[in-house]
Amino acid sequence: NIELYIIQPDGSSLTRLTENGVSDSNASWSPDGRYVVYQSRRDGNSADIYIMNGDGSHSVNLINDPADSPLDDFRPRWSPNGDHIALYTDRFYDPVQDCALHRLAxxxxxxxxxxFRPQSTRPGNQETFGWGADGQTxxxxxxxQGREQYEGEFYTWNITTDKVQRFTEDGLIKAAPVWSHNGRYLAYQAAVEGQFDLFIYDSETGETVNLTNHPSQDAxxxxxxxxxxxxxxxxRDGNNEIYIINRDGSELRNISNHPGRDYEPTWSPVP
Structure with a gap:
């Protein structure tokens, strides 16, 4: 049973936000740090999207599908400008075009x-995403993409024009793209010799650096x-732990340090 917690960057003040008989996961903060959007099955068989206060109170279901609905909505991410939530959904599945059940919406x-609307121009197996700093991409x-096969490259989707463009083509399987707030750096994970390392792409210099470079799964x-x-x-410690590292690769530290599995960290916008 997965639950949501918050913790200070120094590893102190671990606080539980949710407590249910079902899993609550994939949390994302609102840009002002007041709210958290997340997925849960607490109201039935399907995964719905919820918003709660940053202290775990007053949770509201945004989707409200019937309890017996087979449709899942999951992995929500709040836009940087606070106007939209992006997510994956099963409700627009096209068996002719799609090679996976879900679409980005x-x-x-x-x-x-x-x-509620899906990406319509290039349906397919869309895995892991992040907002650009502009709040539109x-x-x-x-x-x-559709029935064409690709090797885990990054694409961009403009939610206003519905235009899709290919962003990378280097042969590495990549995932979890997340832009810095100033729009300069793109952090992501990429498969190197069987494991994922963290990389940072600098859009000003065009340079890409392997930040972790370790024989473990960093994601x-x-x-x-x-x-x-x-x-x-x-x-790297034998089970999933939450670590913090400086942008230059220095001062790596474990902040969770717990025998349980800890994952899906997201940093609050409020320092």
């Missing part, structure tokens, strides 16, 4: 389900509010 916070990994990066540090999950 967006919904307006103010308009709710009336604004979503960067995502695709292992196929799920998230930027600190000032873009100086990255929090991520790693199994």
């Amino acid at each position: 967006v919904m307006s916070i103010s308009e709710g389900m009336d604004s 979503i960067y995502y990994t695709s292992f196929c 799920q990066p998230s930027w600190s509010p000032d873009d100086s540090q990255i929090v991520f999950v790693t199994d």
Whole structure:
């Protein structure tokens, strides 16, 4: 049973936010740090999207599918400008075009389900995504587009124009793209010799650096509010732990240090 917690960057003040008989996961903070959006099955068989206060109170279901609905909505991510939530959904599956059940979609916070719409131009197996700093562009990994197969490259989707473009083509399987708040750096995980390392791409210099370079699985990066540090999950201690590292690769430290599995870290926008 997965639950949501918050913790200080120094590893102190671990606080539980959710407590249910079902799993709550894939949390994302609102840009002002007041709310958390996440997925849960607490109201039935399907995964729905919820918003709660940053202290875990007053949880609201944004989707409200019937309890016996077979449709799942999951992995929500709040846009940097606070206007939209991007997520994966099963409700637009096309068996002719799609090689996976889910599609990337967006919904307006103010308009709710009336604004729910999928990426329509290049359906396919869209895995792991992150917002660009402009709040209009979503960067995502695709292992196929329609029935064409690709090797885990990054694509961009403009939610206003619905235009999709290929962003990378280097042969590495990549995932979990997340842009720094200032729009300069792209952190992501990429497969190197059988394991994932964390990389940082500098859009100003064009340089890409392997940040972790370790024979373990390093994944799920998230930027600190000032873009100086990255929090991520790693199994280098024998189980999944939450680590923080400086943007230059220095001062690596374990902040969770617990025998349980800890993963999917996301940094609050409020320092």
